[in-house]
Amino acid sequence: MVLSRTIGSDSDASLHSTFASRYVRTSLPRFKMPDDSIPKEAAFQIINDELMLDGNPRLNLASFVTTWMEPECDKLIMAAINKNYVDMDEYPVTTELQNRCVNMIANLFNAPLGDTETAVGVGTVGSSEAIMLAGLAFKRKWQNKMKALGKPYDKPNIVTGANVQVCWEKFARYFEVELKEVKLSEGYYVMDPEKAVEMVDENTICVAAILGSTLNGEFEDVKRLNDLLVEKNAQTGWDTPIHVDAASGGFIAPFIYPELEWDFRLPLVKSINVSGHKYGLVYAGIGWVIWRSKEDLPDELIFHINYLGADQPTFTLNFSKGSSQIIAQYYQLIRLGFEGYKNIMENCQENAIVLKEGLEKTGRFNIVSKDNGVPLVAFSLKDHSQHNEFEISDMLRRFGWIVPAYTMPPDAQHITVLRVVIREDFSRTLAERLVIDIVKVLEELDTMPAKVTAKNEISEEKGIVNKTELEVQRKFSDAWRKFVANKKKTNGVC
Numbered sequence: 001m002v003l004s005r006t007i008g009s010d011s012d013a014s015l016h017s018t019f020a021s022r023y024v025r026t027s028l029p030r031f032k033m034p035d036d037s038i039p040k041e042a043a044f045q046i047i048n049d050e051l052m053l054d055g056n057p058r059l060n061l062a063s064f065v066t067t068w069m070e071p072e073c074d075k076l077i078m079a080a081i082n083k084n085y086v087d088m089d090e091y092p093v094t095t096e097l098q099n100r101c102v103n104m105i106a107n108l109f110n111a112p113l114g115d116t117e118t119a120v121g122v123g124t125v126g127s128s129e130a131i132m133l134a135g136l137a138f139k140r141k142w143q144n145k146m147k148a149l150g151k152p153y154d155k156p157n158i159v160t161g162a163n164v165q166v167c168w169e170k171f172a173r174y175f176e177v178e179l180k181e182v183k184l185s186e187g188y189y190v191m192d193p194e195k196a197v198e199m200v201d202e203n204t205i206c207v208a209a210i211l212g213s214t215l216n217g218e219f220e221d222v223k224r225l226n227d228l229l230v231e232k233n234a235q236t237g238w239d240t241p242i243h244v245d246a247a248s249g250g251f252i253a254p255f256i257y258p259e260l261e262w263d264f265r266l267p268l269v270k271s272i273n274v275s276g277h278k279y280g281l282v283y284a285g286i287g288w289v290i291w292r293s294k295e296d297l298p299d300e301l302i303f304h305i306n307y308l309g310a311d312q313p314t315f316t317l318n319f320s321k322g323s324s325q326i327i328a329q330y331y332q333l334i335r336l337g338f339e340g341y342k343n344i345m346e347n348c349q350e351n352a353i354v355l356k357e358g359l360e361k362t363g364r365f366n367i368v369s370k371d372n373g374v375p376l377v378a379f380s381l382k383d384h385s386q387h388n389e390f391e392i393s394d395m396l397r398r399f400g401w402i403v404p405a406y407t408m409p410p411d412a413q414h415i416t417v418l419r420v421v422i423r424e425d426f427s428r429t430l431a432e433r434l435v436i437d438i439v440k441v442l443e444e445l446d447t448m449p450a451k452v453t454a455k456n457e458i459s460e461e462k463g464i465v466n467k468t469e470l471e472v473q474r475k476f477s478d479a480w481r482k483f484v485a486n487k488k489k490t491n492g493v494c
């Protein structure tokens, strides 16, 4: 199934390559497998040429996902590119490396492990798979409990902030759990623990808190949530647990906020996910989910496969996958150690501050991200009367920068922000350069007429002559907001 629509006209049904004409003269059909083979050089050239038009990953400031690793690690990745992770019997060392990673991360998150106990967790493709697995464990545990009590178990729900990443909506829809979202309000862009706990009922399988809201990087107050929920559980006799979605913050908080209690130090936190490919500093394709203890992962969800003679417990959604990312994660953990991760995270935070201060100096932006949280800078224009953030985003593209603009979730959706994620490879020089380019864009926008009319707006407004420009502007941004809100579920900020 192809869900993506290809760009370009439908009549453009074939591909050409200038250089490949050295090897082939005929064009290739676009959507049908060609009848004949072509030389390997031609195939390489055609694909390589076309890919030049993709953005440069290092300038992609939209994403948390790692775009640079050391050449030594690239070597290890390429050497393992032909290893299927699921062949655990054949590649026992790879399996052992995954287990070491799980234990290292569980210890980093303060899992209450005895000296001889090993951690419970798995490597996944990313936080999304990790969240599906964690959600399934909560759902099954809750169902088992309700069954034992002789109560209905067909209406599970999960409580989150409206700022959750799209994968929670996916979990809810795919696995038939109602998502109860705590609404956001202006100036407060994360889940309010009080409101969340009010929404908890007997059918709540867990409350999911986010360590590092995707929108503005802010950490949710997991400790407060834990304390309020402990109280509510004591009053009601329920035992509603907490999951922490630490996709981006899981590799930040332990290093720069060691005192912050957000992890297994809090008794109701039963599972945590983290993306190895975000601040775990590995290329796309690795995430982790860790459970507090064996009791928090119902045994019936674990498959015991007898793979070529060995019993191998597994809990994943897919079967085959590459091994490289696991090896790369292990590389980073031992290569950097606590000290290395700490240095990198501190450096990211300092670069975020350089960028933030540069933007503040222009006097044109409100900063909506916090200094403590995931190192990113989210900012919006103070004055929307002439131009908006989407225009800035578009114009920055010309300098090569990829900076997304998007609206906040319901109840705060009249706020549009630009967001720059600071990764390890975003240097101070780049931060300063970006500020210079943003200033250039602002100066250029100042000389351009305001972009106020959309086609349908003109026809709708026909006959009304005395509408002020501001009113039209407002109507237009309302329409735009609605349009974006309807698209919210698919905008896939990652």
Ligand SMILES: *Cc1c(COP(=O)(O)O)cnc(C)c1O
Pocket: 064, 125, 126, 127, 128, 129, 165, 167, 210, 211, 212, 213, 214, 245, 246, 247, 248, 275, 286, 287, 494
């Ligand atoms: C990125 C992100 C996810 C999804 O993670 P993937 O690793 O991309 O699957 C989920 N939740 C939060 C808070 C995120 O930032």
